[in-house]
């Protein structure tokens with residue numbers, strides 16, 4: 001089968017598009033003929049090499065995908081050949097104390113499609129049956145491939161961890177990213193007031209079209225000062241910061257007393273200066289989050305089904321044009337998801 005893969009870590013030039021072996025399934029796995037996949041920033045980190053994560057080469061990239069069930073193992077009951085499905089990228093052991101408690105993303109063996117095992121930028125992918133779900137609503141394959149990883153991540157951050165409530169104010173930093181734009185949609189459905197930041201006025205316009213109440217261009221204004229002004233020095237209830245070093249101190253000072261800061265990443269560095277006095281005196285909660293559990297995955301499928309929601313797709317590339325797609329993501333030119341069409 002045709003696939004996009006790497007045989008060593010490095011730059012965009014290390015990505016190959018060629019023939020690889022088609023996966024073979026076990027009795028509890030499902031083989032899916034992929035129709036679409038979508039990019040995540042994770043793909044770039046996997047390509048460059050993540051410290052502590054060893055991959056077997058050739059390694060197929062990609063965590064999100066949707067397609068048609070080609071073959072289901074003998075013990076698989078939830079889907080059958082011909083079903084239109086999407087994938088939950090998070091795979092766990094099913095037996096440890098965390099899995100038993102329904103907290104799959106806390107599993108010590110937790111891993112992702114495309115990160116530790118072969119992913120979705122291919123004609124076929126295999127996955128455990130627990131990770132395969134029918135596509136909700138009337139979503140196209142491109143739309144179905146565009147939302148799982150980022151919506152699952154944003155849902156756990158806002159709903160399960162920060163427990164965002166109607167009428168609260170949330171600040172989402174860097175609205176161009178996939179998790180951030182998913183968080184904007186979820187926060188608006190929750191009934192919260194949403195403030196976003198971006199350094200790009202086009203992205204600010206798009207965020208407003210998606211329902212952002214206020215958008216701050218951080219190249220023109222200091223967002224922390226602007227938050228103090230906008231909230232009469234009170235600060236926001238919830239703040240989503242995946243940026244890390246560059247924003248951390250300002251994020252802490254943008255929170256209200258009792259506020260919740262939630263993070264799932266640190267694109268500018270993971271060891272910022274911090275302010276412990278502000279954290280304890282203002283009783284701020286700092287919440288870490290990664291992906292989500294299976295219940296949360298079902299909750300986002302319901303969110304799409306009930307609200308007839310469509311993910312924001314920035315652009316669609318063909319599988320063979322994968323380098324251009326990754327280049328666009330690396331240069332942060334996208335708003336929403338970059339999708340790969342696979343035929």
Ligand SMILES: [Zn+2]
Nearest residue numbers: 093096099107
């Ligand atoms: Zn486990």
